Amino acid sequence: MTTFNVPRRTVLAAVPLTAVAVGATSCGFGSEPGQGPSGGGGGGEGATTLRQANRPVNHLNPAFGGGGSPQSSLLMAMIWEGLVNREEGNLSNYVPGMAESWEISEDALNYTFKIRADAKWSNGDPLTADDFVWSFSYYYSPELADQENENNPSKNGSPDVTTIEGLPDYFAGRTTDFSTVGVKAPDPQTLEITLTAPDYSFMNGLVSLYPLHQESVEANVKDFWMPDNLVGNGPYQMTKYSQNSNATFELNEHYWDAENYTITTREVQFNSSGPTGMMVSYNADEIDLFRVDGDPSALISGRPDLEDQLQAATMIQFKGLCVLPCKNPILQENQKLRQALAMSLDREALASVAPPDAPADSWAPTGIEGFDQLPKIPFDPEGAAKLLAEAGHANGEGVPELQIVTYATMPALEAAVEMWKEHLNINAGVAVREVGVFSEYIQGNMPDDFTGLAFNYRGIAPPMMLALVGKNFNNYNYVPNETAKQYFAYKSGDDKDKYPPAEMAEVVDKLLRDNWLPEYREFDTLAKEAVAAQADPEQALQLAVKAATQFQETYLFIPILWAGYTFMVKPRVHNLTFNSLSDSMFSMKGVTLDPLGG
Structure with a gap:
């Protein structure tokens, strides 16, 4: 005891x-x-x-x-x-x-x-x-x-x-x-x-x-x-x-x-x-x-006397781009394409237009124990272009126009799509939608010609590596389009009363597990091993780092910035x-x- x-x-x-x-x-x-x-x-x-x-x-x-x-x-x-x-x-x-x-x-x-x-x-x-x-x-x-x-x-x-x-x-x-x-x-x-x-x-x-x-x-x-x-x-x-x-x-x-x-x-x-x-x-x-x-830089612009009065809390939040279950599965099916997108982003430049956020060169922000054990995502335009060619899309050939859907205008997102155009010759844009419409995209209910990612911003509570990997991170995104739609129909749509609560939980869980992308299924297995070891904090940390590393290297989620309250x-x-x-x-x-x- x-x-x-x-x-x-x-x-x-x-x-x-x-x-x-x-x-x-x-x-x-x-x-x-x-x-x-x-x-x-x-x-x-x-x-x-x-x-x-x-x-x-x-x-x-x-x-x-x-x-x-x-x-x-x-x-x-x-x-x-x-x-x-x-x-x-x-x-x-x-x-x-x-x-x-x-x-x-x-x-x-x-x-x-x-x-x-x-x-x-x-x-x-x-x-x-x-x-x-x-x-x-x-x-x-x-x-x-x-x-x-x-x-x-x-x-x-x-x-x-x-x-x-x-x-x-x-x-x-x-x-x-x-x-x-x-x-x-x-x-x-x-x-x-x-x-x-x-x-x-x-x-x-x-x-x-x-x-x-x-x-x-x-x-x-x-x-x-x-x-x-x-x-x-x-x-x-x-x-x-x-x-x-x-x-x-x-x-x-x-x-x-x-x-x-x-x-x-x-x-x-x-x-x-x-x-x-x-x-x-x-x-x-x-x-x-x-x-x-919001962006504090505008508040203190031209006021150097106020810089010391702007204070930032520990960074335990992250912002990034989550691959969506689109009708066109090109992003879900091609890991090298996703990695090329990640490596072509200059995160220092992105952070410069989103102060006081910091460049996120990994999934785990600096306020999380063990964050420094994750591999870093480099800014490597040449390496990204090489990966894109290996993915079968040299010089962006065959890649449809990509969109980042979000609920607010953000300079960092505009800068990111410009970098994809510059370094990979991939046409991309930012689609700003009302919050309710944005949620529909997350649920797979987007136009058939939409191919892209969603802006994702969240904190980690408690701020520990185990919580980062143990929260079923966006597990409904890493399935085919029709599966995502059915999942949300069960959760909050037309089919939400189709089964009693206990049975519904089992139905929803099976639906996802039967249809997860293989990379996400592997992550889920590793994450559960980490959670199962929580009685031994050191072992749980190392297993959580292993799971976080595996997920990061799928590039199903592309981290761009770390954040904290200011x-x-x-x-x-x-x-x-x-x-x-x-x-x-x-x-x-x-x-x-x-x-x-x-």
Whole structure:
């Protein structure tokens, strides 16, 4: 049995501290810049009000986090706290949250969490292990899946819980008895969770599986998260919310670690115009920070004085081009053609038009342990031309016009197709489509004369090599066109009710496995070997590297850029560390503020 018993965090300051603010706009709080409701923006030895900008959010209900955006995840992490948190600087390691310690059995199937004796809700009610049991039953109830929330699926569909004993049957509606699920509270301070198989991503899912206050949720099912009804357990409580305008968060005096927070108020200004509008507020000194969800180079162009205020988090995200299941299978069937496309891209040049992204010379970004063990993809136009000839397409002969389909205009993609024209004499273009149409292409429902790839952008959570290879990466793309269409017909189309849930899972799995491209089938086998070895982290890492290398060398996915979240941060903000995971972007613990104008 492995035991994790972490001592209480030491006191960093006498006064509690503030944290995040999301959403920027010139919409204020009816006071001078920096003077929030607490009036703590400017005076004293240190300021206590942090001002942030973020895009608007239409709800803060963690039950519908499946389609959650970074902006909503950031705010929810202020209001609630899960059993564990991620360690700053090592996001694949976990530190205490509501659980002050935990034990994991030798076979990694049984987790026992000790809830803090002093854990309380924001209204002063004691928080116990029973609250977590109820929250699990609420999040994964079949009834919840039938509720609204504007394309934000409930947690019922989350793959990160399917290894919890009995939970798949419960959230599929095959049983209504939650006592059959492996989530138990033998006493108020003990939570026991039983898995059916080791799961490297299990702890990652617990970070944002927040406990909910049963009484307040049941009394206000739709709007329990609104200020007048809200009972949370995180470091802050939302005291004001005006959709599309602003929100205010005050330090939760009942939070177990409140004494280590000096920022007591967080003002969030919502700005639907994105980074451009937020930058106006930033330059007017109305906000202290915001996340840049676009190209930051335009924001600081001609302003060298702002370069040090642009901060990037660890790169655990990647951007690339995924071969699609087109009617014309030329890309699926010709590995040397795909490799030629990959080797003809000058990634340094691509990164120069997409700052602060970095050139991705392999699949795994720099924030992933073992990334440097993957082979590098060189920029070698001559070698690429030679491969193209070996593929039977010398000087681009016989290759149809290729298209990169995407949902937004991106200079790096325009540059990539120019490189294919220059180095391989392959005509190519960028097809920008509305998000819904883009999704149709991913599902194989593209025009018959379309041949190409799709832009793909995703993060890796937890940030480890095992997660990179173990998530069935785009497994529905590496099948023939008709198979891809049938797969999505089963998943969300006309045939989604053709079989009972358990049988449907087997039908879909068999459909893919029977039709995968041979290269992808080999990768899947290697990836499963790595996942099976997760009890031995070093062996699992080496097997995961082997699987990642094999997949990278298929060139079914062509990496182009590595990425991470980026932020504009005023010099008055100190000790703030950024991460590239939406539920752990940054913590206000230990953060201090200089007075405005100081």
